[in-house]
Amino acid sequence: MIPSAPSPEEHVLPGLVDDDGDRPSVTEVNGTIARFEMTYSPPGDGQGRVKFGPPLKARIPSAIYLAAALVFGALVLYAYTAASSSSLLFVWVVERDRGRYLPANVLTTIVVASAIGTVLRTHMRGVVLSEDWIEARTLLLLGIPRARRWAWSQVLRVVVDDMRVALELWDGSFERLPEVAKRREFADYIQQQAQRRRIDVTYLDRHPR
Numbered sequence: 001m002i003p004s005a006p007s008p009e010e011h012v013l014p015g016l017v018d019d020d021g022d023r024p025s026v027t028e029v030n031g032t033i034a035r036f037e038m039t040y041s042p043p044g045d046g047q048g049r050v051k052f053g054p055p056l057k058a059r060i061p062s063a064i065y066l067a068a069a070l071v072f073g074a075l076v077l078y079a080y081t082a083a084s085s086s087s088l089l090f091v092w093v094v095e096r097d098r099g100r101y102l103p104a105n106v107l108t109t110i111v112v113a114s115a116i117g118t119v120l121r122t123h124m125r126g127v128v129l130s131e132d133w134i135e136a137r138t139l140l141l142l143g144i145p146r147a148r149r150w151a152w153s154q155v156l157r158v159v160v161d162d163m164r165v166a167l168e169l170w171d172g173s174f175e176r177l178p179e180v181a182k183r184r185e186f187a188d189y190i191q192q193q194a195q196r197r198r199i200d201v202t203y204l205d206r207h208p209r
Contacts, residue, residue, distance in 0.1 A: 052180035069115035
């Protein structure tokens with residue numbers, strides 16, 4: 001028996017999360033249920049956890065900051081150890097330190113330490129998966145780290161589109177997971193883990209033909 005084609009109203013797909021009004025369940029939309037085997041198994045950390053880090057666009061600013069801090073530190077170190085006493089670098093860094101409230105070497109230490117901290121904080125972002133839970137790591141304003149964790153038993157459905165992954169929880173709410181560097185591998189892996197636990201997986205095509 002050939003199923004009837006969906007009506008235009010049924011064909012319209014909502015986004016992963018709709019913050020206005022009631023949130024419709026993805027079971028009520030025309031999604032595609034994933035029913036295929038996946039074999040991607042990224043290496044874990046030895047404790048049964050797998051981490052997917054932030055995308056490249058999120059790491060570039062902190063990398064640029066660290067590179068600039070290292071160049072600044074190298075110039076100050078050269079001025080103190082190898083620059084000629086008649087050079088402009090020696091005069092600007094060493095001799096002018098006498099009139100500064102914060103010496104150049106102290107400022108350099110602060111800047112380099114701050115840059116290293118920024119890189120480390122950036123790499124803390126992403127999604128961590130274990131046998132028991134899913135953890136989303138993000139940054140709030142002023143770079144304050146934030147982690148949210150959900151047990152697999154709370155997940156009713158995993159929703160995947162071309163860019164992101166979201167969780168439909170048992171209470172009907174949606175939680176959109178952060179972007180990660182390896183989107184395809186992440187989507188494959190989380191679908192594999194969901195199917196192991198008999199959790200439904202729905203793939204939403206943003207560009208239906």
